[in-house]
Amino acid sequence: MNWLFRYANPHNFMRLSNVLLPITAVATVLCLGVGLYLGFTVPADYQQGSTVLLLFIHVPADVAAEAAYGAIAICSLLSLVWRHPLSDIAGRAAAPFGAVFTALGLITGALWGKPMWGTYWVWDARLTSFLLLLFLFFGYMALWNAIEDEVRAARAAAILALVGVVNIPIIKFSVEWWSTLHQGESIVSGKIAPVYLWPLLIMMLGYMLLFVSLWMLRIRTVILERRARTLMQGGAA
Amino acid sequence: MITSLTAERLACARGDRKLFENLSFRVRAGQALAVEGANGSGKTSLLRLIAGFLSPAAGRLIVQDARGESDDAEERGKKIGWLGHHDGLKPQLTVQEQLTFWAALYRGTVNADALAQVGLARQADLPCRYLSAGQKRRLALARLLVSSRPLWLLDEPFAALDTAGQALVAQLMARHCGQGGIIIAATHDPLGLGNESLKL
Amino acid sequence: MNPFFTLLARDIRLASRSGGSAFLALSFFALVATLVPLGVGADLRLLARVGGGVLWVGAVLAALLSLDRLFQGDFEDGSLDLIALSPLPLELTALAKMLAHWLSTGAALTLLSPLLALLFNLTPAATLTLFLSLLLGTPAVSAVGAIGASLTLSLKRGGLILPLIILPLLSPAVIFGAGAVSLTLDRLAPGGALGLLAAFSAGAVLLSPFAAAASVRLNLGG
Numbered sequence A: 001m002n003w004l005f006r007y008a009n010p011h012n013f014m015r016l017s018n019v020l021l022p023i024t025a026v027a028t029v030l031c032l033g034v035g036l037y038l039g040f041t042v043p044a045d046y047q048q049g050s051t052v053l054l055l056f057i058h059v060p061a062d063v064a065a066e067a068a069y070g071a072i073a074i075c076s077l078l079s080l081v082w083r084h085p086l087s088d089i090a091g092r093a094a095a096p097f098g099a100v101f102t103a104l105g106l107i108t109g110a111l112w113g114k115p116m117w118g119t120y121w122v123w124d125a126r127l128t129s130f131l132l133l134l135f136l137f138f139g140y141m142a143l144w145n146a147i148e149d150e151v152r153a154a155r156a157a158a159i160l161a162l163v164g165v166v167n168i169p170i171i172k173f174s175v176e177w178w179s180t181l182h183q184g185e186s187i188v189s190g191k192i193a194p195v196y197l198w199p200l201l202i203m204m205l206g207y208m209l210l211f212v213s214l215w216m217l218r219i220r221t222v223i224l225e226r227r228a229r230t231l232m233q234g235g236a237a
Numbered sequence B: 001m002i003t004s005l006t007a008e009r010l011a012c013a014r015g016d017r018k019l020f021e022n023l024s025f026r027v028r029a030g031q032a033l034a035v036e037g038a039n040g041s042g043k044t045s046l047l048r049l050i051a052g053f054l055s056p057a058a059g060r061l062i063v064q065d066a067r068g069e070s071d072d073a074e075e076r077g078k079k080i081g082w083l084g085h086h087d088g089l090k091p092q093l094t095v096q097e098q099l100t101f102w103a104a105l106y107r108g109t110v111n112a113d114a115l116a117q118v119g120l121a122r123q124a125d126l127p128c129r130y131l132s133a134g135q136k137r138r139l140a141l142a143r144l145l146v147s148s149r150p151l152w153l154l155d156e157p158f159a160a161l162d163t164a165g166q167a168l169v170a171q172l173m174a175r176h177c178g179q180g181g182i183i184i185a186a187t188h189d190p191l192g193l194g195n196e197s198l199k200l
Numbered sequence C: 001m002n003p004f005f006t007l008l009a010r011d012i013r014l015a016s017r018s019g020g021s022a023f024l025a026l027s028f029f030a031l032v033a034t035l036v037p038l039g040v041g042a043d044l045r046l047l048a049r050v051g052g053g054v055l056w057v058g059a060v061l062a063a064l065l066s067l068d069r070l071f072q073g074d075f076e077d078g079s080l081d082l083i084a085l086s087p088l089p090l091e092l093t094a095l096a097k098m099l100a101h102w103l104s105t106g107a108a109l110t111l112l113s114p115l116l117a118l119l120f121n122l123t124p125a126a127t128l129t130l131f132l133s134l135l136l137g138t139p140a141v142s143a144v145g146a147i148g149a150s151l152t153l154s155l156k157r158g159g160l161i162l163p164l165i166i167l168p169l170l171s172p173a174v175i176f177g178a179g180a181v182s183l184t185l186d187r188l189a190p191g192g193a194l195g196l197l198a199a200f201s202a203g204a205v206l207l208s209p210f211a212a213a214a215s216v217r218l219n220l221g222g
Helices: A002-041 A052-082 A085-117 A125-146 A150-181 A194-233 B043-051 B073-077 B095-105 B133-146 B163-178 C003-017 C021-040 C044-064 C069-076 C079-084 C090-119 C124-151 C158-185 C191-220
Strands: B002-014 B017-028 B032-036 B058-065 B068-070 B080-083 B151-155 B182-186 B196-199
Touching: A002 A052, A002 A085, A002 A194, A052 A085, A052 A125, A052 A150, A052 A194, A085 A125, A085 A150, A085 A194, A125 A150, A125 C158, A150 C124, A150 C158, A150 C191, B002 B043, B002 B182, B017 B032, B017 B043, B017 B058, B017 B182, B017 B196, B032 B043, B043 B073, B043 B080, B043 B151, B043 B182, B058 B073, B080 B133, B095 B133, B095 C003, B133 B163, B151 B163, B163 B182, C003 C021, C003 C090, C021 C044, C021 C090, C044 C090, C044 C124, C044 C158, C069 C079, C069 C090, C069 C124, C069 C191, C079 C090, C079 C191, C090 C124, C090 C191, C124 C158, C124 C191, C158 C191
Parallel strands: B032 B182, B032 B196, B080 B151, B151 B182
Antiparallel strands: B002 B017, B002 B058, B058 B068
């Protein structure tokens, strides 16, 4: 029964994702296309000028990065509680995308910062906590890669991810506390005008779909790699 | 004291690799079981499974004692005297310090002549970095004695020992069985206890 | 003696005999405190301004030095198997090891900090805050560090990956600890910051034995 359990679920995943992946891929292209088109055609903001465009690339990247960490955390919990091999693969697969979204958020944040604040980097609370989030992704990936034994690596990385989840709100809180203490430049805040809101929401949806598509594709690749390896080893699977 | 240890259709897997399956045996108080097999056949894994470090892919292990049967790994672990592949000794600590530490950690009896029994009485105040491999093994045996556990799991108990040392191990094992203890040993050599053996 | 204190005493004895990890950590801490003025210049006002942060970062890094061996030595020589079979639950084993690490590094670093505060021209009030913040915060370093040490215990080069996985988790301790010193320098009450630091520390010390024990268990089963 154990052996059945091990292989049945990746099998189901392959079938399910085979149907889902084309749908999410098309939806991703649609959302990003429409979102970018709307983004380019919105009127320039009176304060931020045309740099408001970066908003549509920056903010969704941050949201997608957080979603990726959330995905890793859920996979880690499943992995530790139910020892489910698919969730090990899924957790590991989500990390590089999370790191890339975080990096994209940081880079676009810096590019946005130059015209807004006159310098690429300001120790703004949001940017600072995203820099720390990037290191959390790096640590998670490094631990995965460092441990040879895959089962052991999966469990260790899962424990680290869950410790990270407990800590992320504390890090965010502490960084906010810190930024008020040192009175750095505060990020331009205020209500978003509805003209910007729609493109932003569509871009967010597009980024999430992009993440989900890439994630499924990566999981499929890893499962196929494993099957190929098992075949080459001459074992039964 | 334990009445018996029973394995029911045990299976052990490491990652995607199956080591063994459908393994069943029973060892009763006063008996020893020799686990034999080639390198990589899973002898050490079986011991680690019994100790509760690994969980079986299938099957179960049952310990029966005066209070009844139990397959709880945590509980089983508290009955085990462990002689592993490594000696678990610190080069900076003296022979006596090590033994006192382990006896206290195991709430065992600090048996004054445990060192004498394994022939290390004269080395009591010597830091372990100066011991030979065989002497370290003897100290590990002394630890086994002070831990006062009924179920001994021994991984290659004769390794690194000279003839006298091997005779000592045989004598300690015979005494443990004579006192109603149970021994499961992974070994290439015969235990010499009139024991059964299990081929992996 | 009960098993918890037995293990604690043995770990402290080992730390003091293997080249004195406390001495190494203290030397490293003092060296950081010497190099920073060499890097940023001898402006005493500037040094006072950055002193709290520099000493906090220095203390965290110094405490990291011996952390990778926390479980590794016992894992490699087979002692961890024997400890796991002893009556002491692994959670308490982890707690004993954390405490031993804190006593041989964090506590020593805390005691040295007032002396190094002199080099940074910190006011007496700021020095007192620094001392208190290290006293409250370094247990968190040992506790979070123990999680990292348990996750990397089977790695030959665990010392390289350990800082990467635990330093981001420790950022709140640095923020609150150094922040408390900054507040004192600005003649504001540091109580709030110290309270947050104490809460972070308490949370870390309470939760990390469970994470570390889970991780030790998985490594013994590996």
